[in-house]
Amino acid sequence: MAARRPIVPFLRVPDDGEPYLVGERCKACGSVYLGKRRACSKCTATGPFEEVRLSRNGTLWVWSIVHQSMPGVPVPYVVGIVDLPEGVSVRCNITDVEPDPARLRFGMPVEMTTGVSQQDREGNDVVAFYFRPARG
Amino acid sequence: MRDVYVAGVAMIRFGRYPDRDVPDLGAEAVLLALKDAGLGIRDVEMMAAGCLFQANAMVGQRILQEVGQTGIPVVNVANACATGSTAFREAWMAVASGMHDVALAVGVEQMGKMGLLGGGGGSGIRTEGVVGSGLMPAVFGQAGMEHMRKYGTTREQFAKVAVKNHEHSTRNPLSQYRNAVTLDDVLNARMVAYPNTLYMCCPTGDGAAAAVVVSPEKARQLGAKVKVLASILTSDPWSDRDLTLPDVNTLTRNAAAQAWKRAGVGPDDLDLVELHDCFATAELLHYENLGLCKEGEAGRLVDEGETAHGGRVPVNVSGGLLSKGHPLGATGVAGVFEVTSHLRGSAGERQVEGAKVGLSHVIGLGSACTINVLAA
Numbered sequence: 001m002a003a004r005r006p007i008v009p010f011l012r013v014p015d016d017g018e019p020y021l022v023g024e025r026c027k028a029c030g031s032v033y034l035g036k037r038r039a040c041s042k043c044t045a046t047g048p049f050e051e052v053r054l055s056r057n058g059t060l061w062v063w064s065i066v067h068q069s070m071p072g073v074p075v076p077y078v079v080g081i082v083d084l085p086e087g088v089s090v091r092c093n094i095t096d097v098e099p100d101p102a103r104l105r106f107g108m109p110v111e112m113t114t115g116v117s118q119q120d121r122e123g124n125d126v127v128a129f130y131f132r133p134a135r136g
Numbered sequence: 137m138r139d140v141y142v143a144g145v146a147m148i149r150f151g152r153y154p155d156r157d158v159p160d161l162g163a164e165a166v167l168l169a170l171k172d173a174g175l176g177i178r179d180v181e182m183m184a185a186g187c188l189f190q191a192n193a194m195v196g197q198r199i200l201q202e203v204g205q206t207g208i209p210v211v212n213v214a215n216a217c218a219t220g221s222t223a224f225r226e227a228w229m230a231v232a233s234g235m236h237d238v239a240l241a242v243g244v245e246q247m248g249k250m251g252l253l254g255g256g257g258g259s260g261i262r263t264e265g266v267v268g269s270g271l272m273p274a275v276f277g278q279a280g281m282e283h284m285r286k287y288g289t290t291r292e293q294f295a296k297v298a299v300k301n302h303e304h305s306t307r308n309p310l311s312q313y314r315n316a317v318t319l320d321d322v323l324n325a326r327m328v329a330y331p332n333t334l335y336m337c338c339p340t341g342d343g344a345a346a347a348v349v350v351s352p353e354k355a356r357q358l359g360a361k362v363k364v365l366a367s368i369l370t371s372d373p374w375s376d377r378d379l380t381l382p383d384v385n386t387l388t389r390n391a392a393a394q395a396w397k398r399a400g401v402g403p404d405d406l407d408l409v410e411l412h413d414c415f416a417t418a419e420l421l422h423y424e425n426l427g428l429c430k431e432g433e434a435g436r437l438v439d440e441g442e443t444a445h446g447g448r449v450p451v452n453v454s455g456g457l458l459s460k461g462h463p464l465g466a467t468g469v470a471g472v473f474e475v476t477s478h479l480r481g482s483a484g485e486r487q488v489e490g491a492k493v494g495l496s497h498v499i500g501l502g503s504a505c506t507i508n509v510l511a512a
Contacts, residue, residue: 007267061285062282062285063281063330064277064281066273069265077269080278081381083377089381091267091381093268106285120261
C-alpha cells in the first residue's frame, strides 16, 4: 500500500486524523516560522523554538489569478497569501472559488482543506493543503 | 573611500540572439564600453562579470578570452535580477577602495524564450499551482495587490505604467520592443497573473551591457564627467510575510535612505529614474519606496503623467524592463548606461534635457536591491 507524505515539511500527515500545519515559535520574541530553523530571522536568538499547531482558519491577505504557468500546470488557478492567527502567513492555492476577481476580496475568511495532489516517483500519495472561502 | 567616475558605458540592443553565445554578447559590450572610455583592455585592472543563468561557468574569464587575456582579477557575481548592478558595485568598490584605478563591469544574459519558467524542480514533486505560486508574475501580481489593498490603487493605474513605458521605448533604438500600446490594448491583453496582463510583464530576452569606472585622476585624463555619488546594495531584512511573499519594499527603502545619505542628494534632486519595472505593479510600489511621492500617491503620480517623459520626474525613459527588455545579468549595467547617457546629453531622441542627477534601481528577488546615484 502506498504511503502518504506531505508536500511540504510543515504539513503533518498523521496516520489517523486530519493533516495539519505546524510552525516553529521563537520563545525569545514570539515570531512563528514555517519549518525548522537554526536561529530566529527576526531577533537572531538561536533558540529555543517550540512547535505550534497552526489554525485551520485564517484570512486572505492578497491573491492573484495565474493564467500562464510552467508547462504541465493546469491554468487558471487562484493563489494567495493567508494570514493565520498564530502570526505567520502561508502561500497557498485558493480552491472552491471561481477564478474571477469579483469573487475574491481582501481579508475574506478562509479555511484549510487537504487532499492528495499527486503521486511521487515511488508511487506515494503526496498530501497537499489548500484554503477555500470559509463556510462557517 | 575616494570618488569614482564612469568613464565608459555601452549596451547592445536587447533582443534575441539565438545564433550567438554569452561570451560573445558580453565581449561586444565590453569592447564598446572600452572604446567609449578611450581605453583598451590592457588598461583594465579588474573585472566584475554578472550572468545569472551561467553563474557557474566563468563568464568573465570567457569574455576576456575573447577580448584579451591580461591575467587581471575577475569576479563572477550572481544576485538574481540585481546580478549586473552588483557587478557594477564590485567594480565601483575596487576603485573607491583605492585598490584599482580602472575597473570594468559587464552584465550579460541569454535567456531564450522560456526565461525563468525553464527551471525544473529536482524532487519530482510539483508545488507550483498546488501550494500557491512562486512564479514571478504571481509574486509581483500579489505585491501589487498589497498596494491595491492598502491604498485602493486600480488595475487601470497599474496598466498606465505599461502604456507609459512602451511609449518611451519607441524613442530608444536599443529597446527590445518599440511599440506604443493604448490603455485598452494593455487591459484587454492576455492575462498572465492578475492584475498583470502580457504588456505589464517584461519580456524574456538576451543582451549585454558594460561600464568602465575610474579614479578621479584617470577621470581627469579621460575627460570623464559622470560621477558615482552612491552605489548601494541591501538585502531583505526581516519583515512580516517576507518569507512567504517576498517584500520588495523594505530593502528598497533601506537602500534609498543609504543612497541619500551617501550621495548628499534626495528624491527631489533627481532628473530621471530608471527603476525595476519587471512588472507594471512593481513600478508603482517603487515610486513610494524611492520617495518620488508620498505614501499611497503612486497611482496619482502615473495618472497625472508626472513620471512620463517631460513630467516632473521621468521614470524609465528607456522603455524600462517592460519594453526595453530584462536579460537578467545585463539589466543593472544597462541602467547605469541609460542614466550616464542622459547625464552626458547623448541619449538622442529620448534625452531628458539638462539632466544633472539620475538614479538607477534594481531588485533581485530573494532578495537584493541596488541603487546607483550618478551626477554630471
